Amino acid sequence: MLPRLLALDFDGVICDGLREYFVTTQKTYHQIWQEDSVAMTDGFAEVFSQLRPVIETGWEMPVLLRSLVLGITPEDILSQWHLLREQIVTKEDLDKKFLSNALDSTRDNWINNDLDNWLSLHRFYPGILSKLQYIINSDCHFYIVTTKEGRFVKRLLGQQGITLPADNIIGKECKRPKYETLRLLRDKIAESDLSIWFIEDRLKTLELVRQQSDLSKVQLFLADWGYNTAPERERAQQHPEIKLISLAEFTKTY
Numbered sequence: 001m002l003p004r005l006l007a008l009d010f011d012g013v014i015c016d017g018l019r020e021y022f023v024t025t026q027k028t029y030h031q032i033w034q035e036d037s038v039a040m041t042d043g044f045a046e047v048f049s050q051l052r053p054v055i056e057t058g059w060e061m062p063v064l065l066r067s068l069v070l071g072i073t074p075e076d077i078l079s080q081w082h083l084l085r086e087q088i089v090t091k092e093d094l095d096k097k098f099l100s101n102a103l104d105s106t107r108d109n110w111i112n113n114d115l116d117n118w119l120s121l122h123r124f125y126p127g128i129l130s131k132l133q134y135i136i137n138s139d140c141h142f143y144i145v146t147t148k149e150g151r152f153v154k155r156l157l158g159q160q161g162i163t164l165p166a167d168n169i170i171g172k173e174c175k176r177p178k179y180e181t182l183r184l185l186r187d188k189i190a191e192s193d194l195s196i197w198f199i200e201d202r203l204k205t206l207e208l209v210r211q212q213s214d215l216s217k218v219q220l221f222l223a224d225w226g227y228n229t230a231p232e233r234e235r236a237q238q239h240p241e242i243k244l245i246s247l248a249e250f251t252k253t254y
Contacts, residue, residue, distance in 0.1 A: 002135065002138055002140040002197075003140065003195040003196055003197040003219070004139075004140060004141060004189070004191060004193075004194050004195050004196070005140070005141040005142075005143075005185060005186070005189055005194060005195070005196045005197070006135060006140050006141070006142050006143070006196075006197050006199075007143045007144075007145045007181075007182060007185065007196070007197070007198045007199070008142075008143075008144055008145070008198075008199050009144075009145060009146055009199065009200040009201055009202070009205075009223070009226075010144050010146035010148050010153050011146065011147075011148055011201075011226075011227070012201035012202075012223065012225075012226030012227040012228075013125075013199055013200065013201050013223045013226055014124060014125065014128050014132070014144070015122055015123070015124050015125070015128075015156060016122070016123050016124070016125060017121070017122045018049040018052060018227075019045075019049075019121040019122075020118065020121035020122055021048075021049075021052065021061065022044075022045045022048050022049065023121060024061075024103060024106055024107050024110065025048070025061040025062055025064070025065050025103070026038070026041050026042075026065065027106045027110070028061070028062050028099075028102050028103045028106045029041060029062045029065045029066065031102060031106070032062060032094075032099075032102065033066065033069075036069060040069060041065060041068075041069060044065060044068045044069070047068060047074055048064065048065060048068065050074065051064060051068075051074055051077055051078065052227045053202075053227045053228050053229050053232070054077060054078065054081040055227075056147075056202075056204075057100070057147065058099075058100050058103045058104070058147075058172075059096045059097075059099035059100040059103065060085055060099075061103060062099055062102070062103065063085050063088050063089065063094070063099070064077070064081075064085075066088055066092075067084055067085070067088060070088070072084060078229065104149065107152070111152075111155070115155075119155070119156065119159050122156055124160065125225060125247055125251075126247065126251070127247065127248075127251030128247075128251060129160055129162065130251070131250065131251045132157075132162055133162065136162070136164070141185075141189055142164075142168060143168050143169075143170060143185055144164065144168065144169045144170065144171075145170050145178050145181050145182070145185075145198070146169075146170070146171050146172070147171070147172050148171055148172060149171050149172050149173060150166070150169045150170065150171030150172070150173055150174075151171075152171075153169050153171060154166070154169055177208065178198075178200070178205055178208075178209065179208055179209045179211075179212050179215060182196070182198060182209060182215060182218060183212070183214065183215060186215070186218075195217075195219070196217065196218045196219065197218075197219045197221065198218055198219070198220055198221065199221040199223055199245065199250065200220075200221070200222065200223065200226075201222065201223040201225075201226025201227050201228050202226075202227070202228065203222055203228060203232040203235060203236055203242070206220045206221075206222060206236075206242050207242075210241055210242065219243070220241060220242045220243065221242070221243050221244075221245040221250075222236040222242055222243070222244050222245065223245060223247070223250070224244050224245065224246050224247075225246070225247040
């Protein structure tokens with residue numbers, strides 16, 4: 001059974017891009033810290049992926065890799081990332097917009113010069129593609145709401161034969177919080193009995209939605225297969241208004 005309106009995050013819900021995240025980050029890192037050798041960062045791929053849940057926006061990714069190079073422990077990063085990232089940004093006189101643009105530019109150049117290689121570093125979670133096709137063929141209003149650039153989402157879905165109207169992929173370029181996007185989608189559909197589900201892999205994002213009193217009817221789900229930690233999944237299980245959902249539960253078709 002599907003709701004009338006379904007909104008899904010992309011990275012960590014539909015697509016696993018951890019390998020691409022690390023390689024793009026590594027390429028960007030060495031543009032900024034040119035004195036460090038590539039070999040110096042090669043060994044951080046696994047721990048970087050484990051720490052991916054702390055990242056909220058793209059500019060933080062080179063800073064996360066920098067923190068590992070500087071010897072900051074994964075435990076400290078998990079427990080006090082916001083403080084650590086600001087300390088690094090301040091100490092090394094980094095500009096967040098520059099970091100974000102550098103990351104996007106690195107990704108753009110990679111796509112333009114070797115699209116097949118870029119695509120090869122992404123994988124769709126098992127059962128997701130057939131579920132998406134099922135949703136698209138239903139009468140459900142379906143949207144992807146993501147902090148990834150919409151054009152990247154379109155490329156990745158297109159490679160798998162999944163086509164969505166441009167208006168149904170709401171990415172980083174919209175420059176607004178996800179709860180505001182949900183509000184706009186709700187108002188756009190404007191059905192009195194509208195049921196809305198939002199499936200996301202970041203608990204903080206779901207908690208921000210729940211703080212919006214006018215969005216109290218939106219049913220919230222934390223994807224347990226995504227970029228989140230065991231403590232976050234435990235918190236979701238204890239939350240009266242957020243449901244922890246498994247990949248098997250989500251990909252089941254009725």
